[in-house]
Amino acid sequence: xxxxxxxxxxxxxxxxxxxxxxxxxxxxxxxxxxxxxxxxxxxxxxxxxxxxxxxxxxxxxxxxxxxxxxxxxxxxxxxxxxxxxxxxxxxxxxxxxxxxxxxxxxxxxxxxxxxxxxxxxxxxxxxxxxxxxxxxxxxxxxxxxxxxxxxxxxxxxxxxxxxxxxxxxxxxxxxxxxxxxxxxxxxxxxxxxxxxxxxxxxxxxxxxxxxxxxxxxxxxxxxxxxxxxxxxxxxxxxxxxxxxxxxxxxxxxxxxxxxxxxxxxxxxxxxxxxxxxxxxxxxxxxxxxxxxxxxxxxxxxxxxxxxxxxxxxxxxxxxxxxxxxxxxxxxxxxxxxxxxxxxxxxxxxxxxxxxxxxxxxxxxxxxxxxxxxxxxxxxxxxxxxxxxxxxxxxxxxxxxxxxxxxxxxxxxx
Numbered sequence: 001x002x003x004x005x006x007x008x009x010x011x012x013x014x015x016x017x018x019x020x021x022x023x024x025x026x027x028x029x030x031x032x033x034x035x036x037x038x039x040x041x042x043x044x045x046x047x048x049x050x051x052x053x054x055x056x057x058x059x060x061x062x063x064x065x066x067x068x069x070x071x072x073x074x075x076x077x078x079x080x081x082x083x084x085x086x087x088x089x090x091x092x093x094x095x096x097x098x099x100x101x102x103x104x105x106x107x108x109x110x111x112x113x114x115x116x117x118x119x120x121x122x123x124x125x126x127x128x129x130x131x132x133x134x135x136x137x138x139x140x141x142x143x144x145x146x147x148x149x150x151x152x153x154x155x156x157x158x159x160x161x162x163x164x165x166x167x168x169x170x171x172x173x174x175x176x177x178x179x180x181x182x183x184x185x186x187x188x189x190x191x192x193x194x195x196x197x198x199x200x201x202x203x204x205x206x207x208x209x210x211x212x213x214x215x216x217x218x219x220x221x222x223x224x225x226x227x228x229x230x231x232x233x234x235x236x237x238x239x240x241x242x243x244x245x246x247x248x249x250x251x252x253x254x255x256x257x258x259x260x261x262x263x264x265x266x267x268x269x270x271x272x273x274x275x276x277x278x279x280x281x282x283x284x285x286x287x288x289x290x291x292x293x294x295x296x297x298x299x300x301x302x303x304x305x306x307x308x309x310x311x312x313x314x315x316x317x318x319x320x321x322x323x324x325x326x327x328x329x330x331x332x333x334x335x336x337x338x339x340x341x342x343x344x345x346x347x348x349x350x351x352x353x354x355x356x357x358x359x360x361x362x363x364x365x366x367x368x369x370x371x372x373x374x375x376x377x378x379x380x381x382x383x384x385x386x387x388x389x390x391x392x393x394x395x396x397x398x399x400x401x402x403x404x405x406x407x408x409x410x411x412x413x
Contacts, residue, residue, distance in 0.1 A: 007071075008132050010185070011125045012148045014074055017181055018121045019152025020159070021085065021174045027160050027259045030240035031167050034251030036091045038103050041372040044237040046111040048365035051233065053115025055358030061120030062127055070128035071185055073120050078182030080117020084110045085175040092168045123354055153266040157259035167255060215352065220397045221332035224288075225353055226360035227393060228325050231295065231386045233364025235318070238379060241372070246305055257308070261315055268319035276324060284328045285398055291324035292394040299387040303380040325390075329353070332401065 033040045065073035087110035091103055098106075159170055215222060239261065244254045280286050298317030305311045333353050367382050 008129060010071075011074075011128045011132075014078060014121055014181065014185070015125050016148040016152045016155070017078075017178060018081065018118070018125075019149045020156045021081065021152075021178060023153050023156025023262055024159060024170055024174050025085075025088070026236040027157055027240070027262060028167050028171065028255050029237065030244055030251040030254035030258065032088070032091065032251075033241075036095055036103050037100050038091070038107055040241045041369050042104050043107055044365050044372070045369035046108045047237055048233075048362045048369055049108065050111030050115040051358055051362035051365060053112060054119040055355050055362060057116055057119035058123045058354050058358060062123040065120070065124045065127060070124055070131060074124045074128065075182050075185035077118050077120030077124060078178055078185055080113050080119075081121065082175065082179040082182050084114040084118060085171065085178055087113070089168075089171050089175045092171070119358070150266055150270055154263055157263035157266075160259035161256065161263070167252070218333045218352065220393065220400060221329040222352055222356045224325070224329045224390070224393050224397060225333065225356035226363070227386060227390055228321075228329070229357045229360030230364030230367070231299075231383075231390065232322070233361035234368050234383060234386060237365045238368045238372075238383075242302075242379070243311070246311070247308060261311070264312075265315050265319050265322065268316065269323040272320055272323035273327070284331065287324040288328050288394045288397065291321040291328075292391040294318065295321035295325070296387045296391050299383050303383050332397075 029040060029043055032038065033043055061073055061077065087106045091106060095103075159173075160167065240254050240258045243249065243257050244251065247254075247257075249257070276287060294317040298314040298321065301310055301317065302314035305314060330353055333356075364386065367386075368379060371377050371379050371382050
């Protein structure tokens with residue numbers, strides 16, 4: 001039991017590290033662009049490519065971990081993230097000695113490697129956690145996993161604010177920590193018992209049919225997950241640039257303010273989630289209505305903001321959306337209308353949510369990158385379109401799902 005508990009903590013640590021270093025990267029985008037000369041649109045484009053690869057590789061690594069062992073595959077993921085950050089760190093180390101074209105290639109290589117390998121971290125870590133506890137504890141352990149993700153989103157900006165004089169040191173430190181954790185996981189990984197008996201492997205055709213059935217059953221919640229994550233992708237990749245343009249500040253100041261915003265946004269989201277548990281219980285319709293309405297309001301305020309105060313007001317509204325919408329679509333996705341136990345479909349549905357998240361993030365970052373690069377569509381139009389699409393989809397979802405009315409045990413994430 002104690003051995004399983006220590007393994008759980010290792011899995012949690014990997015999840016927390018993943019979330020933390022991701023936020024370090026996103027908050028330093030303005031600084032990286034300013035210091036290296038790689039324009040923001042290229043960085044966002046690279047992030048979009050990496051996220052797209054991430055969407056398809058996550059399920060692959062999750063399946064591989066059934067055969068190779070969770071911890072070993074997890075170490076591959078952490079190694080990939082290490083290489084990704086080594087390339088980012090190298091931009092600063094060799095900044096004055098390499099041409100801009102090589103820097104751009106390094107940024108894209110960093111995110112491609114991230115998509116190929118680091119995509120193993122979250123799904124395999126979650127699967128490992130579920131392996132270590134009984135089925136009755138699944139919701140509990142995944143809630144703790146979500147808490148680690150949220151804690152990482154808070155810790156990343158705190159590190160940026162703590163060492164705001166030299167952001168390179170934070171990137172170097174993150175790189176060393178990821179590499180250390182990856183090495184530790186790999187060296188201590190044991191030859192684990194295979195979780196799937198080769199004689200009982202399901203045929204590819206059956207797997208595809210099962211996935212099609214699951215997608216059809218939860219299509220609208222999956223779409224909501226994808227489009228909402230597109231908005232988050234836009235927010236993470238575009239906000240730093242928006243702050244520079246609106247407030248007329250340099251990359252360093254934009255990074256510091258961005259870190260503060262992400263920190264406050266994460267804390268507010270946690271508070272709103274806790275209040276929603278007390279007031280809304282398991283009622284999902286008020287959650288998505290409040291969340292979608294707040295998202296549209298916050299988006300309008302953000303895009304027309306002229307000063308820092310209006311930006312903070314927009315973040316207040318957006319925090320309601322980030323707190324209330326994800327738990328609803330996760331619950332709707334994992335809720336099966338068929339005569340099956342929740343445990344029998346939970347893993348598959350969770351995988352669908354993971355793919356929707358990664359694909360949505362890639363689409364959001366890609367839309368903003370294209371908007372900034374080609375100047376065909378204003379960034380405001382992209383933000384408005386995505387936020388209003390979410391609101392429209394919420395009404396469609398309510399209309400379809402409330403017959404009969406569904407009362408879900410909402411998963412807080």
